[in-house]
Amino acid sequence: MTPALELRGITKRFPGVLANDAIDMTVRTGEIHAVVGENGAGKTTLMSILFGLFPADAGEIRVRGEPVRFSSALDAIRAGLGMVHQAFRLFPTLTVADNVVFREEPTRRGLVNRSESIRQVGDVAERYGLAVDPSAVIETLPVGVLQRVEILKALYRDAQILILDEPTAVLTPQERDKLFEVIRRLRDTGRTILFITHKLGEVMSLSDRVTVLRDGRSVADLITADTDPEEIARHMTGRDVDLDRRAPAHQPGEAVLEVSRLSATGEHGRSAFREASFEVRSGEIVGIAGIAGNGQNELIETVAGLRPPDGGSISLNGADITNAEVSTRRSAGMAYVPEDRHGVGTSHRASVWANLLVGHQRDPAFQRKGWFNLSAIRDHARSLIKTYGIRSGPIGAPVSTLSGGNLQKVVVAREMSHGAPLLIAEQPTRGLDIAAIEFIHDRLVRFRDGGGAVLMVSAELSEILALSSRILVMFDGRIVADLDPSKVTEAGLGLYMTGAREDGPDG
Amino acid sequence: MAEQVTAQRSPLASRVGAALSHPVVFSLVLAFALGWLIVYLTGRDPGFAYSEMLNGAVTGSGLRNTLGRAVPIIGMALAVSVAFRSGVINLGGEGQMVVGGLAGALVAIYTPGPGELVIPLAMLAGGVAGAAWAMLPAFGQTRLRLPILITSLLLNYVARAITGYLVRFHFLDDSVTLTSTRQVPEMARMPRLPIFGGVSLSLALVIVLVAAAWVVYGRTVSGYETQMAGLNGRFARYGGIQVERQTVGVMVVAGAIGGIIGTHMIIGDAYRFIDGELVVSGLAWTGLLVALLAANHPLMILVAGFLFSGLQIGGLAMQRNADVSWRLSQVLQALVIVAVASRLTFGWFKRQRTAPSEGELEPAAVGEV
Incomplete structure (x- = not known):
């Protein structure tokens, strides 16, 4: 036939x-x-x-x-x-x-x-x-x-x-x-x-x-x-599958991000997630697993200050930021690699340098009394391009001329370059090629080893398993499990992700 | 094949081709070509009409008039572009100009004192009134989620009605048949510069404002933040830019510029506030067209503003001397904008001869879902 x-x-x-x-x-x-x-x-x-x-x-x-x-x-x-x-x-x-x-x-x-x-x-x-x-x-x-x-x-x-x-x-x-x-x-x-x-x-x-x-x-x-x-x-x-390729254990330090009983509403007025409580400590990567649409994105947006909470509290390095402006969160030490790198993480008609600056446009290093120090801004952009191997044309060219992987490097470089103690990474490698994925994984691990706290959301279970120090699973707007990655398999995670099993956040 | 054609062209021809592939240049050429055709079809001589238009715009008192009319056109273009560049669709320039104009006029008419004091005071009053008027739609959007696009537009009619009422029932000059305030005393009138046959000092003011905008956009945190909000609001919020608060600030600046220009129109041009005069002139809308043509770039606004001003002033001369209605100027303005808005370029016509691009096959992605 x-x-x-x-x-x-x-x-x-x-x-x-x-x-x-x-x-x-x-x-x-x-x-x-x-x-x-x-x-x-x-x-x-x-x-x-x-x-x-x-x-x-x-x-x-x-x-x-x-x-x-x-x-x-x-x-x-x-x-x-x-x-x-x-x-x-x-x-x-x-x-x-x-x-x-x-x-x-x-x-x-x-x-x-x-x-x-x-x-x-x-x-x-x-x-x-x-x-x-x-x-x-x-x-x-x-x-x-x-x-x-x-x-x-x-x-x-x-x-x-x-x-x-x-x-x-x-x-x-x-x-x-x-x-x-x-x-x-x-x-x-x-x-x-x-x-x-x-x-x-x-x-x-x-x-x-x-x-x-x-x-x-x-x-x-x-x-x-x-x-x-x-x-x-x-x-x-192309190699024997090493599902156990785990990032080496690391002794976590103090809690950097503490989220307590946080709830928020999603689109169409429906509850997006309820009563989420967890903490992320310095020197650890906390991975949030879950099938898309189970509240992970809204949870991250709420922590990042882009979505108002209905209840609960968020604190960063001990300071309450539950209702703080995004700029306050950023200066308190939050960096954020958002899921939607085209619509949120970058502005495609703005220049490369403008994209590398956002979030820090008011830092004293880049301005005095509202006047830009343009040469400092340009030097900063050039050094990020060099350090992170971003393939781009002139820094004044629109960022839309960059490929997807380079665009994500722009976001990652910008968010990691200011020594913020907390990094939120949402789908950090989605749609990237293997080299870019490895690069970004490597950066996340280095950030953790330097004492940073990472909260990562990913749809890639392999990514969650490979990088996380702890895994939270979200299903239907709730955190249904808090797991040790060395004691769980992809199949086991799947059971929690589909709601077939749950043991509560402290189980 | 196209490459071979380019290779065989003379340097001049390829330079002309490159210029024509710029949408603004192409739009201007297209508009004037169509205008040529229109004049030709009415049986007049298009070459003569255009040369009279040019002469009328730049020679003798024409130059002074062109520069004079450019003041409100550039000013209102700047006001609208400040908002547009920040992603705020302020269509209330006319109302802001009218309210500011009356406030400035009343201060100029009723405040005793030397011009050095009264004129800046009147400008200040006009700016404050325009800004206050612009804050209504701004807060409407940030507090009540009423789109500025709609409220600012509708408030133009309210501004016209309120100022008309105030003039008619509280500040009417009984000595004339117009619905008008008294004349601005000589002393409180905007002085004229001893150049180009006496252009208003306001021209210098407007140029300073444009230059200030250029510096703000290129060198300051506020300029950066407003532009980021205009390019992508979600990105701006993510970057910690307080877009709501910024919307109010941007409207205050736009309204203040509108109010200052309104005041100039009274103390530097008409010398009395006549009900409806600022509306009938359509200056706010010409300013909007100029901002569109200049893609909100401050320096391009200067160029485009002088161009449209010249078109309008030259059109009057053309009507006098070549017997072609000055309405042709409005037709030309409209054609330029339609062409710019449709992003027509020389390349667009070339593309039409090849297969349709893939983007036309399917509806745009919904994206969010």
Whole structure:
């Protein structure tokens, strides 16, 4: 039988990086095919090439045996491909049906026939068991439903090959289980699913076959039933999996950050997290694990002063900062690497030096009576660029000219350069390549060894396990466990993260 | 292929091409070309009309008038740009100018004393009144979450009504048929400089204000913080910048500049506060257009302000001498802004001949979800 999809020798070079190096992959019709690899292994690049978002430098794509050449996503859609991106691409103020039929609207006498589009979208949703109300407005819907809308968009265009790019990152466990049901049902109707992930549990429970990418190459093509997580992980990392690679134990010192019974409200007026109590001591890294959307982000925002608390208290080096301004927290010794490095951690139209300065624009080293010492600011920026190996053009150029890894280095360099005793690092390595990840991990460990206190949130369990001195697990807005990383496995963490186990913050 | 074409061009041609690929330059050229066509279609001579416009703007008393009109245009452009650059959408320049203008006028008319004292006092009063008026929408936004965009715009009508009432029922000059205050006494009028046929001292004041803005943006903490807030509010908050407090400060500065310009219009130009006069002139809105054209850059505001002032003054001369309505000036202003706002460049037309870019395929990412 002709494979649904064949990739032969796909190669893509970005400035300084060989993102895809002669990748071969065969996807059989009617299978769920997982594509796994660490961040920076080339998964997203490969899928973008497959979906026509940018051209490969070399190589060939065949769909059902036919060589194809996509110059845009429209070509890919026409060839029967559908992609569900990590960041949803939906019009927030329009209805589900409007979003699904966009550019393919059913018309009557040249006008959009909305009742027809609602009927058609409802039909498609029902046929595949996707519970979605076609007339609901997008911005009122939870994330899990939005993902179904994205899947509906592909199915409405009769996509035979569906690409899902890390679809579970934003889902709750229940939503994830529903998604898996939908994916299996789609396979049973003869569709082909490409499932991109770096979570081994999902690979094992869902996929029929696995392609492993590492450093831009496809290093293994395995049948899921014949393999095990250790083998996949070995292929992903290129070495025997050392799940016990722990940062050496360190004697923690005094408590730097003390959070007591803290609660806050999230978007839409719902409680984001409740009664969170913990402390971070000097010389330790406290990792917060949890599936995205269980209150970690709101907790960090509240500690950082970007979200008002409903109750509880926060103190930094003994001083109460529960309701302090961000500037007060910063001068009291808080540094913060935020999750959203594009929207919060940097300002893309501002210059490199302006981005390296923020938070310290009122430090006496950089200004006197409100007048900038421009040469001190420039020297500081240049020395950070040098120390942290940031590849950038002139320091007056907008920071938008930097790559993702260099952008994150800008944030990390800025936050670590002022000797603040507390560093909050939220998803510090998300989306970075392996070299940048190692660099940042190394910096975090050095910061800890220098007596710094680190509060880290990460969706990467391997990162949490490798760096943390203690692990807090959040589920449904509560801290459900406080664990010693030497006595817990990834699977054990998973039980807490999905709410299957809990022993309370002091358990 | 495009590279070969560039390579074969003469240096002059490629320099012209480079200039045309700048959106502002391209917009100006496009607007004047379209204006040329419009005049041609009415059966007049476009070359003659444009040369009369130019002559009228820069020769004889035209130059003095151009510089004079540039004062409020540049001033109001500066006021609006101070807000825009900080991410505050202040559309209340007109109201701030009117309120400040009346306050300044009343101080100038009713305060006895020498000009050296009364004129600065009037300017101060105008600035304070404009700032106070601008604080209404500022606090509306920071305390009540009412968008400044809307409240500042609507308060323009309130400002017009209140000042009109005050003039009509409390400060009316019965000796004229206008709804107007008394005249500003000679002594309290803004002096004129002995250059360019006697331009107002306010021109120097406005240039100083522009230069001050330039220095503040380039060299001070406040300038940095306001710009960061304007570029990305979430980044600014994350960096410890108190965006709410800053919004009030920025509105105070913008309102003060508006009020000072309003006062200048009375004590340096009209010499009496006539109800509606400052509104009908549309100066605040011309200032807004200039700020847009200059992308809120202080020095570019000077250039663009003189340009628009020249267009308006030259347009009047063109109407007198070439029998082409001065409305053409407004058409040109509008065309420039439409072209700038649509980010049209020479390159845009070239791109249209190639395939659509990938960004047009899908709706923008919602991002937050």
